[in-house]
Amino acid sequence: MEGIGQITNANARDSLTGLAGASAVRERLMCWHDQAAMSDLPAPVHVMLLGLRRFDTVNLAYGEAAGDGALVTVAQRILHFCDDEFEDGDWIAARIGGGKFLLAVHEACSRERWQWLAEALADAVALPIAGLDQSGTLRLWPRVALLRAMPGESPQMIFDRMGEALELAREQHGKRVVWADGNITPRGLPSARLEADLLGALDRNEIEVLYQPQYSLPDGRLSGAEALARWQHPQLGRIGASALFAIAERADHVAQLSRRIAQQALMAAAHWPYAARLSLNVTPADLAAASFAEELQLLIDYAGFAPERLTLEITEHVLLTDLERSAAMLAGLRDVGVRIALDDFGAGFCNFSYLKILPLDYLKLDRAMIGGIETGPKDLAVLRAIIAMAKALGLEIIAEGIETEAQCDLIAREGCDYFQGFLRAAPLVQAEFHNLLQTTRAD
Numbered sequence: 001m002e003g004i005g006q007i008t009n010a011n012a013r014d015s016l017t018g019l020a021g022a023s024a025v026r027e028r029l030m031c032w033h034d035q036a037a038m039s040d041l042p043a044p045v046h047v048m049l050l051g052l053r054r055f056d057t058v059n060l061a062y063g064e065a066a067g068d069g070a071l072v073t074v075a076q077r078i079l080h081f082c083d084d085e086f087e088d089g090d091w092i093a094a095r096i097g098g099g100k101f102l103l104a105v106h107e108a109c110s111r112e113r114w115q116w117l118a119e120a121l122a123d124a125v126a127l128p129i130a131g132l133d134q135s136g137t138l139r140l141w142p143r144v145a146l147l148r149a150m151p152g153e154s155p156q157m158i159f160d161r162m163g164e165a166l167e168l169a170r171e172q173h174g175k176r177v178v179w180a181d182g183n184i185t186p187r188g189l190p191s192a193r194l195e196a197d198l199l200g201a202l203d204r205n206e207i208e209v210l211y212q213p214q215y216s217l218p219d220g221r222l223s224g225a226e227a228l229a230r231w232q233h234p235q236l237g238r239i240g241a242s243a244l245f246a247i248a249e250r251a252d253h254v255a256q257l258s259r260r261i262a263q264q265a266l267m268a269a270a271h272w273p274y275a276a277r278l279s280l281n282v283t284p285a286d287l288a289a290a291s292f293a294e295e296l297q298l299l300i301d302y303a304g305f306a307p308e309r310l311t312l313e314i315t316e317h318v319l320l321t322d323l324e325r326s327a328a329m330l331a332g333l334r335d336v337g338v339r340i341a342l343d344d345f346g347a348g349f350c351n352f353s354y355l356k357i358l359p360l361d362y363l364k365l366d367r368a369m370i371g372g373i374e375t376g377p378k379d380l381a382v383l384r385a386i387i388a389m390a391k392a393l394g395l396e397i398i399a400e401g402i403e404t405e406a407q408c409d410l411i412a413r414e415g416c417d418y419f420q421g422f423l424r425a426a427p428l429v430q431a432e433f434h435n436l437l438q439t440t441r442a443d
Contacts, residue, residue: 016068019093020095025102046104048121049147050100058140076366081124087240120243124243147162196251198231209265210230211226215419220408226280228240255285269309273438307338342355342360343364374407396417398416403421403423
């Protein structure tokens, strides 16, 4: 996996969001162009350009600081989406000015899948953004242009075609996605069909659980894993966790999906060769259910899993509805040994009252807090401030998105306790992670 983490030149990054800049995209596209010229079977290049509709009005209505915060949030949503969907591919995500973002992927991908990915990413970007000011939440409405690069097509030709297509998308009322070849196609699959397919996949146990290894610092020993969901759709191909849960939410089956993932992960982790920790993500539907804590304890007991080995990871958007009630429910689980982590810290605006009210054990830093720490003095200063705050609150620090040895060495020196990322391992299927645990224990 390549992605934004492979861009080591700070000047090639967008200073606001930390994504790649236009020059870095051109360089990556040219690299793929050169690789294609030397290959008999070159992998295709797919590009999407996402524009935030009337973004200038956000700055006018909320102020430039709020507008910048919204752009940072959009950037992190794009990165999380890419992490879910392109774990095996070579991709780059960039901000190329104003409210325009570009995503390019160098891997085999059908037209139907690229269309669906654009729809799914647009849905993720359009989710409410909270915390911009006291007036409530903001929603942004993206338009997306799609392109499959032609053999020999230069980066400038790609940029020109994408820009023209995005303007066409903006002019087409009710059309959110348009292809740069001039054809506006329907969604890869209707929503109702996708939702029905998901229910069938749940019944047939076709939702796969992957395990993202986590390592302790400073010794680098394998300490556990975060459970992640993936669905191999027969027509659209791999669907990552974020899009999978979005489909489940439309079908009103989030609770069923979440329970299935938790049960499968707990059963597997109960038979790991030593007591490594398991982390599970908690959804808004989970915390909204009055019976969530009781049902989770039943799953833990049924699996024969020690609750002291379990961490629940929660994000800010999970907590937006009823913070006090969520805190009480999580405190009950913590009383039986379950640990609690605040996930994606630094991905957008943080309500610091979460740190006071919630019964937390870990603060999990979003990859946005890591990307520039090697070259950016301000990035490093922010990281140090967050670590100092966490330590003062008695919280351990987990850093995600670690992709280089330099990043790993730096966070170890600064006092992080754990890390995960492609430096050591991509998400693994159960058999692969089980073997990794056995190998680690033998070392």
